[in-house]
């Protein structure tokens with residue numbers, strides 16, 4: 001229980017911008033970087049001279065975010081750049097075009113933050129392909145995006161041969177709700193195939209999906225990229241746009257989005273996240289959590305390694321549903 005309490009009320013961040021060297025020449029992509037936690041992360045990375053892509057569906061929001069960040073750190077105080085990348089995770093048919101647009105500008109990607117997400121949209125909300133919206137936006141879209149970007153992440157890993165292994169990373173944004181309320185083994189595949197009407201349950205399923213995709217990618221792309229998931233920490237953001245009552249209820253537990261961005265910063269850039277931490281889980285405001293619920297750890301291990309292979313089953317489900325769009 002102590003591990004959960006310290007995620008609600010975490011110690012001060014031990015890894016901050018002050019610990020990050022210049023990121024000049026490095027390329028970062030943050031989905032959902034125009035608002036909330038992603039926005040704060042984009043700001044931190046830009047100040048460290050990185051090339052930062054804010055991926056999302058609204059050019060207008062991204063442009064506003066870029067202007068705000070640039071105004072706060074105008075050149076030459078940053079030698080970095082900020083750019084918008086059009087991306088709608090809820091429409092699988094558009095994701096390849098987004099990656100092509102990115103590839104036209106960059107030959108590598110150092111870190112992908114799968115940060116965008118939707119929580120408890122109106123009942124019956126579905127993606128362009130008819131999938132439950134949270135499963136689609138939080139898992140299927142990021143799965144396809146990551147698959148398509150893997151060659152660019154591998155290119156960064158190869159280029160960074162002089163850097164410590166594990167510098168090219170994929171970060172998956174889960175939630176504390178997984179440990180607090182996911183069923184044994186994290187999720188039931190029957191509920192993935194036929195999502196529950198309960199929107200909160202569907203959200204938790206999608207966030208467990210993020211934990212599982214991180215673990216599976218870690219296995220499948222070991223040696224090339226490091227893949228971790230995280231609970232960013234509870235933060236007052238637009239995530240609660242569909243559940244304003246929850247924002248009031250949870251108010252005492254909600255922190256500044258900038259604090260939650262430190263969890264993302266740690267997962268993407270901390271030297272603690274070595275190849276030995278591949279597949280691990282990071283908690284606020286940037287610590288590796290070594291006491292993840294045992295049944296989740298079991299679900300994340302393949303059958304051949306003594307686990308139940310639930311994460312692999314979920315991966316296979318995502319692969320099957322996105323196959324036609326790669």
Ligand SMILES: NC(=O)c1ccc[n+]([C@@H]2O[C@H](COP(=O)([O-])OP(=O)(O)OC[C@H]3O[C@@H](n4cnc5c(N)ncnc54)[C@H](OP(=O)(O)O)[C@@H]3O)[C@@H](O)[C@H]2O)c1
Pocket residue numbers: 031032033034035036037038055056057058061087088089090091114115116117118119137173174175176231232233234235236237238239240
């Ligand atoms: N805030 C918390 O307490 C908390 C706790 C645990 C986990 N998280 C996770 O943290 C992540 C960031 O959330 P946040 O709290 O910063 O909320 P937020 O400000 O609402 O950020 C979510 C971002 O995702 C984008 N997005 C939604 N649907 C999209 C789509 N179809 N395609 C592309 N982008 C899309 C949103 O863009 P639009 O404005 O266009 O919708 C928005 O920029 C989410 O994955 C969330 O589940 C947050």
